[in-house]
Amino acid sequence: MLAYTVRRILVSIPVLIASTFIVFLVVVNSGDPVANFATSRQPAPSKAAVAAFARHIHADQPAVERYWNWITGVLHGDFGPSVQSNLDIGHDLFTRFRVTVTLVAAAMLIALVLAVIFGVFSAIRQYSAADYSITFVGFLFLAMPVFWFAVLLKQAGIWLNEQTGSTFLGTIGEKSPYLEVDTWWNEFTDHMGHLILPTITLALVSFASWTRYTRAAMLEVLGSDYVRLARAKGIRRGRVMTRHALRTALIPLTTVTALDIASILGGAVVTETIFQWHGMGEMLVTAATTIDVYRLMAWLLLSAVVVIAFNLIADLLYAVLDPRIRYD
Amino acid sequence: MTDTEAAGAAGIEVPRADQEFSVKQRTQTQLILRRFVRHRAAMISLVVFLLIVLWAFIGPHLWHYSYGKFTPDNSQAPSWKHPFGTNASGYDAYAQVMRGTQTSLKIAILIALGSTLVGAVWGAIAGFYRGIVDAIMMRIADLVLTLPLLAIALVISSRSGGSWYWIAVVIAGLTWAYVSRVVRSTVLSLREKEFVEAARALGASDARIIFRHLLPNALGPIIVNATILVATGILTETALSFLSFGVQPPDTSLGLLVAQAQTAVDTRPWLFYIPGAFIIAIALTINFIGDGLRDAFDPRQQRVRQ
Numbered sequence: 001m002l003a004y005t006v007r008r009i010l011v012s013i014p015v016l017i018a019s020t021f022i023v024f025l026v027v028v029n030s031g032d033p034v035a036n037f038a039t040s041r042q043p044a045p046s047k048a049a050v051a052a053f054a055r056h057i058h059a060d061q062p063a064v065e066r067y068w069n070w071i072t073g074v075l076h077g078d079f080g081p082s083v084q085s086n087l088d089i090g091h092d093l094f095t096r097f098r099v100t101v102t103l104v105a106a107a108m109l110i111a112l113v114l115a116v117i118f119g120v121f122s123a124i125r126q127y128s129a130a131d132y133s134i135t136f137v138g139f140l141f142l143a144m145p146v147f148w149f150a151v152l153l154k155q156a157g158i159w160l161n162e163q164t165g166s167t168f169l170g171t172i173g174e175k176s177p178y179l180e181v182d183t184w185w186n187e188f189t190d191h192m193g194h195l196i197l198p199t200i201t202l203a204l205v206s207f208a209s210w211t212r213y214t215r216a217a218m219l220e221v222l223g224s225d226y227v228r229l230a231r232a233k234g235i236r237r238g239r240v241m242t243r244h245a246l247r248t249a250l251i252p253l254t255t256v257t258a259l260d261i262a263s264i265l266g267g268a269v270v271t272e273t274i275f276q277w278h279g280m281g282e283m284l285v286t287a288a289t290t291i292d293v294y295r296l297m298a299w300l301l302l303s304a305v306v307v308i309a310f311n312l313i314a315d316l317l318y319a320v321l322d323p324r325i326r327y328d
Numbered sequence: 329m330t331d332t333e334a335a336g337a338a339g340i341e342v343p344r345a346d347q348e349f350s351v352k353q354r355t356q357t358q359l360i361l362r363r364f365v366r367h368r369a370a371m372i373s374l375v376v377f378l379l380i381v382l383w384a385f386i387g388p389h390l391w392h393y394s395y396g397k398f399t400p401d402n403s404q405a406p407s408w409k410h411p412f413g414t415n416a417s418g419y420d421a422y423a424q425v426m427r428g429t430q431t432s433l434k435i436a437i438l439i440a441l442g443s444t445l446v447g448a449v450w451g452a453i454a455g456f457y458r459g460i461v462d463a464i465m466m467r468i469a470d471l472v473l474t475l476p477l478l479a480i481a482l483v484i485s486s487r488s489g490g491s492w493y494w495i496a497v498v499i500a501g502l503t504w505a506y507v508s509r510v511v512r513s514t515v516l517s518l519r520e521k522e523f524v525e526a527a528r529a530l531g532a533s534d535a536r537i538i539f540r541h542l543l544p545n546a547l548g549p550i551i552v553n554a555t556i557l558v559a560t561g562i563l564t565e566t567a568l569s570f571l572s573f574g575v576q577p578p579d580t581s582l583g584l585l586v587a588q589a590q591t592a593v594d595t596r597p598w599l600f601y602i603p604g605a606f607i608i609a610i611a612l613t614i615n616f617i618g619d620g621l622r623d624a625f626d627p628r629q630q631r632v633r634q
Contacts, residue, residue, distance in 0.1 A: 018471055031483075139615055139616070144611075151600070270567055270571065285571065288482035288483050
């Protein structure tokens, strides 16, 4: 298993290089931050200042050379210069990643637990009223645009705050700006209050698609011979469901959840924008609008590493869940 | 003259066709159509979806307000004159939602068509030739899959000025790889079938086998995928437009309309709920249509007979 893991990591390196190189070329050719610098300031900067700026962000070098310098720099922990002065990209990246992880972790856990419960229930009671309702709700959330739902939740939060006269449900940012931190309890409730609405938003979207997967996988397993055999041997229904059926049904779900979580860790862009969280998603949007090449590359690198890592975890979990699979 | 008619003419009593056991010949297409028509949710969805399409494309020609024209009324609640109300600057929301639906649908359909066309041909060629051609083509597809859709779309659209076909081209340029994977796996199993061998024995060229035999037989998964791509396409485009990286004013899309109305949920709720409801209706009906098509193309997944 260790040899397999090492091999997988080695194989992913060329893919990572090719992918970052393509994105680098696209970003470098998609706009001119130097021209933005020269035209967007009042009073207009001098020619020398513009030239110094171009040198500072390496815009005066050819693209291939820039890419090479960037990738060797990253290996030394240097993520390159930002178009914003006094912004340490490496520090920015990890602060934001922590913010996004706190946002995503709870949401994904809730979504996963609910998806398994409702998916299994839906499959066991196939074509019952409950199954139809769960399926319909699933379809509805799959069709609902996240931004629309998030704005609605935000409004509901504001309304609830007004009705109860409290400020518990935070709708802006990850914590209150002028919080008097007298006790850790106050700080904790403040964080929780800000987490609730974005967590619900993220959880419901993932929940909808994962329930569909669980249901489909469970239905396939329930119709198989070994489940019938287990029942025929006289094993209790509950035990057959959990130990025989669910364990196998979880296998396709691991791939889907791993990929979904990985991509959402790259930034829940819409959710972060609406609730004004300073996470990975906001970083991507700012970097793209300001054509901040190195900032965007830092974002890309971290999210690509997360995708690769989660893919690997999913494949390793396969071996744990399915005794037929062995990696050596 | 058929046998029955001949017998009837001869004065011999024959049972009528509906009284005897008769086997009616049906083509594959007829079978699929029959299965689809019997899928109630899918049929209702298809009707609703087609009505929305007709409304969005024909409606603007019949409606007396244009989406880009000010009306003297601002911030009006829905009325006979303005069925969806007006916004703060006096635009007629009915005309704007019609235009937004049209733009969003155009983008979503172009995404589905473009990525399906490229992906299907790409996957079919890779699956048909296998070996080194397959390896190279599928590695390229894998590479495209690793590119972050949102990042590329954000970067390119901030430059392209938000014309609708550019948004569609960018999104389709990153989603065709999914289609190519699906089609390749289908073609890999199809190419071993006897009818391909027969075609080859008759001297058919590679191109003829790919386009006349393999692709038509892989049509099931291709069409199902294309349907789902319309739904994901409309959600991606509206999200991009919501973040102001998609369609730009004065043109409008359903995502942009929701974005413009997000501060007015309390004061002018009609501006927020109606475009949102249209996105949901379109994505929901398409998902149901896709579900019905999947059942129709794949009889193994059919529901129990009722």
